[in-house]
Amino acid sequence: MVCVNDILRFVETLAPKYMKEDWDNVGLLCGEGNREVRKVLVALDPFLNVCEEAYEVGADLIVTHHPLIFTPVKAVTNQDPVGRSLLFLIRNGIAAINAHTNLDQTHGGVNDVLAKTLELRNVSLLSPQGTDEAGNEWGLLRAGERDETSLTEFAAFVKERLHCSGLRFVDAGKPVCRVAVGGGACGGGLYEVAAAGCDTFVTSDVKYNQFWDAKEYGLNLIDAGHFETENPVCDVLAESLRKEFPEIEVILSEKHGDPIQFL
DSSP states (O other): OOBHHHHHHHHHHHSOGGGSOTTOOOEEEESOTTOBOSEEEEESOOOHHHHHHHHHHTOSEEEESSOSOOSOOSOOOTTSHHHHHHHHHHHTTOEEEEOOHHHHHSTTSHHHHHHHHTTOEEEEESSOOEEOTTSOEEOSOEEEEEEEEOHHHHHHHHHHHTTOSOOEEEOOSOOEEEEEEEEEEOGGGHHHHHHTTOSEEEEESOOHHHHHHHHHHTOEEEEOOHHHHHTHHHHHHHHHHHHHOTTSEEEEOSSOOOOOOOO
16 A cells, blocks of 8 residues: 555655755645555646646645645635645645655756756756765756757747747847756846856746846846746656556646746
8 A cells, every 4th residue: 555655755765855945845745644545646836726636536645846835824714825725635635745946956856857858968967065865966957058059049949848838038149058947936046057157047937137137147048937947847756656656546737837828
């Protein structure tokens, strides 16, 4: 029998808890650790639509990247989105596990998958934070190489590969050769990326002043969307769970997605 704790332990081998940022919240955030699991739903987000999908498909557990509980919860009621999701999961006996910044930073996690999705070569880690038990360095941002192209052509490639409805970018007047990636909100890494000799940075949630800063640094900057830059890891996470637990069913959410629309 596979239980919630078995899956939690495995997820934490993929993305060890010590790799998370101090402000983050990861692990088992809802449910009973000894509860049997026959079906798992993997998604980027644990919002109510995903919780309802888990019930509809008969899942006992959701495994997500983003945490269901991020800031301290003072009350669990149906008056706010987190409370509604928690009440729904508890009422229906569905557990929730997540790996957030630990999955961003681990070897083979969010940013390695993003670099692979964008077909970067000779990928390396910028600013290693430590070494895991297998001897792999871990940290946040990745950088790699690609055949020289124009920023416009590369932006179109990013849009196609990540299935973006749209993206924002600033052109620093350089061709694209050495690209850094940071899934999610990594705009704060602009200086680190520029100092590492990269000409282009793909990330998301970029602030207005950061676009100006990128231009000053001589760095092409592409904001491809939070969901879009992180979502590729869900396929990898689901496949890892299938291989480790062949006796249970692991499915990928069909209802999670980017709520942002473009005219």
